[in-house]
Amino acid sequence: MSSSGGVVRRSLLDDLAASMLALIADRKLSSGDQFESVRSLADRFKVAVPTVREALRRLEATGAVELRHGSGVYVGPHVGRLVLANPLAPTPSADRLVELLQARALIEPPVAAVAARVRTEAALQQMERDLAAAAELVETGDHAGLAEVNMDFHRSLAQASGNATLAEVVESVTVVNVREQLEILHIHGDRQTDLDEHRAIHAAVLAGDSELAERLTREHLDGVLAVINERVNPPQDPSTP
Amino acid sequence: MSSSGGVVRRSLLDDLAASMLALIADRKLSSGDQFESVRSLADRFKVAVPTVREALRRLEATGAVELRHGSGVYVGPHVGRLVLANPLAPTPSADRLVELLQARALIEPPVAAVAARVRTEAALQQMERDLAAAAELVETGDHAGLAEVNMDFHRSLAQASGNATLAEVVESVTVVNVREQLEILHIHGDRQTDLDEHRAIHAAVLAGDSELAERLTREHLDGVLAVINERVNPPQDPSTP
DNA sequence: AATGACCAAGTGATCTGATCATTTTCATGT
DNA sequence: ACATGAAAATGATCAGATCACTTGGTCATT
Numbered sequence: 001m002s003s004s005g006g007v008v009r010r011s012l013l014d015d016l017a018a019s020m021l022a023l024i025a026d027r028k029l030s031s032g033d034q035f036e037s038v039r040s041l042a043d044r045f046k047v048a049v050p051t052v053r054e055a056l057r058r059l060e061a062t063g064a065v066e067l068r069h070g071s072g073v074y075v076g077p078h079v080g081r082l083v084l085a086n087p088l089a090p091t092p093s094a095d096r097l098v099e100l101l102q103a104r105a106l107i108e109p110p111v112a113a114v115a116a117r118v119r120t121e122a123a124l125q126q127m128e129r130d131l132a133a134a135a136e137l138v139e140t141g142d143h144a145g146l147a148e149v150n151m152d153f154h155r156s157l158a159q160a161s162g163n164a165t166l167a168e169v170v171e172s173v174t175v176v177n178v179r180e181q182l183e184i185l186h187i188h189g190d191r192q193t194d195l196d197e198h199r200a201i202h203a204a205v206l207a208g209d210s211e212l213a214e215r216l217t218r219e220h221l222d223g224v225l226a227v228i229n230e231r232v233n234p235p236q237d238p239s240t241p
Numbered sequence: 242m243s244s245s246g247g248v249v250r251r252s253l254l255d256d257l258a259a260s261m262l263a264l265i266a267d268r269k270l271s272s273g274d275q276f277e278s279v280r281s282l283a284d285r286f287k288v289a290v291p292t293v294r295e296a297l298r299r300l301e302a303t304g305a306v307e308l309r310h311g312s313g314v315y316v317g318p319h320v321g322r323l324v325l326a327n328p329l330a331p332t333p334s335a336d337r338l339v340e341l342l343q344a345r346a347l348i349e350p351p352v353a354a355v356a357a358r359v360r361t362e363a364a365l366q367q368m369e370r371d372l373a374a375a376a377e378l379v380e381t382g383d384h385a386g387l388a389e390v391n392m393d394f395h396r397s398l399a400q401a402s403g404n405a406t407l408a409e410v411v412e413s414v415t416v417v418n419v420r421e422q423l424e425i426l427h428i429h430g431d432r433q434t435d436l437d438e439h440r441a442i443h444a445a446v447l448a449g450d451s452e453l454a455e456r457l458t459r460e461h462l463d464g465v466l467a468v469i470n471e472r473v474n475p476p477q478d479p480s481t482p
Numbered sequence: 483a484a485t486g487a488c489c490a491a492g493t494g495a496t497c498t499g500a501t502c503a504t505t506t507t508c509a510t511g512t
Numbered sequence: 513a514c515a516t517g518a519a520a521a522t523g524a525t526c527a528g529a530t531c532a533c534t535t536g537g538t539c540a541t542t
Contacts, residue, residue: 047496053524083410086303278494
């Protein structure tokens with residue numbers, strides 16, 4: 001009988017996917033490295049090509065690998081992550097958007113506080129680059145690009161906490177789909193204000209003032225949330241019930 | 242030409258996966274419902290069986306569908322989610338485990354506070370069921386089962402916040418892999434104490450005392466974190482450098 | 483009538499082998 | 513040195529076949 005007590009039922013595919021991940025780990029491959037061709041994998045594991053491809057699709061779905069037509073199989077950007085944004089998630093509804101922002105307003109301020117205490121060097125520099133890029137895009141009026149860079153800032157802030165799991169959580173809730181949704185709803189805060197607030201947060205983190213960083217981040221996200229709430233749930237006029 | 246203005250480069254597989262999700266949405270299928278056979282899908286979309294299977298594997302990886310051998314294709318438990326735990330994640334290292342707990346200790350207390358304000362009815366009842374199950378398992382000494390039910394309690398707590406995104410985040414960071422890791426490290430807090438603390442949190446939420454719920458949750462998780470930290474980073478003895 | 487063994491249809495899992503499409507490489511010619 | 517274009521490597525898709533598992537019904541046994 002099985003020694004682990006568990007059922008040995010794992011399908012060929014489960015084994016395959018696990019083996020391929022193990023292979024990547026053994027070779028110490030990391031994001032962007034080329035892996036191995038589909039055919040050679042099929043040969044190595046003594047299975048047919050379509051089977052290998054199914055296993056690869058599974059890995060691909062979580063960002064563990066990438067399949068580039070005509071080029072090869074590569075290690076993906078999310079290999080080894082614990083929490084991810086659902087890559088198949090549809091553009092969220094307005095309600096879901098509010099929920100998402102509420103979640104961020106709850107999670108990110110404490111993360112900023114930690115970031116101010118830890119201050120990972122690389123992340124600080126990344127924040128500065130994000131701010132510079134944002135300033136540039138405010139000038140040129142590239143609103144779509146600006147929205148992305150602003151998200152990048154929040155992710156870099158989370159990186160500064162030095163906690164990879166926290167960074168993954170924040171990255172997961174700062175998904176880009178949201179940008180589309182914001183544009184659909186024609187929600188735009190004052191872009192210069194956003195930039196100023198981001199700069200203030202960065203300064204607080206740089207100074208190691210965790211309380212200030214937390215408060216500024218909370219105020220910033222609450223502000224965004226207020227704008228969105230106003231759009232999604234227009235304030236009731238008491239005179240017209 | 243394309244009406245959406247986006248790049249039309251999406252591969253056949255992207256279209257397939259998206260179409261199948263749309264089909265599920267159109268039919269208003271939800272978790273557990275039977276979908277459609279692989280062969281009929283291949284027929285419907287005029288593609289070969291292996292292609293359909295690749296697309297299904299992609300959906301399967303995010304919990305959008307399930308393939309049951311000999312039975313059929315079913316809608317999965319995570320369809321429509323925004324944030325998920327990486328289903329392919331390896332059992333985390335000790336360091337990663339500490340990070341994960343730190344993240345939970347940061348995120349869950351404010352969630353508990355919201356839960357105490359909102360108090361979703363169904364979630365409250367679920368918490369009670371979890372507590373009852375936990376009490377049972379404390380008696381029978383089923384430690385593995387107990388660890389799972391304790392995780393369930395934290396998930397139910399997050400559910401009570403009424404914010405699906407928050408619940409998804411909490412579920413993602415309360416992955417079961419951690420149980421294995423805890424057992425590997427032989428980390429066990431006092432099980433009766435855990436149960437008592439969970440009961441106290443539940444009571445605070447039930448009473449709508451958000452400050453208390455937050456504090457209790459924080460103390461609870463900090464306690465767990467302290468135990469783990471002690472194991473992973475044994476306190477330095479100054480007399481033996 | 484209830485139970486259990488057995489069979490058959492439906493369905494997923496895997497294989498084989500081929501062909502098409504894209505990328506990359508590299509020899510060739512200017 | 514550079515541009516060109518063929519050739520090789522590689523992923524994408526197809527077609528059809530066979531194996532394995534689940535399920536529901538049949539039928540004999542109790």
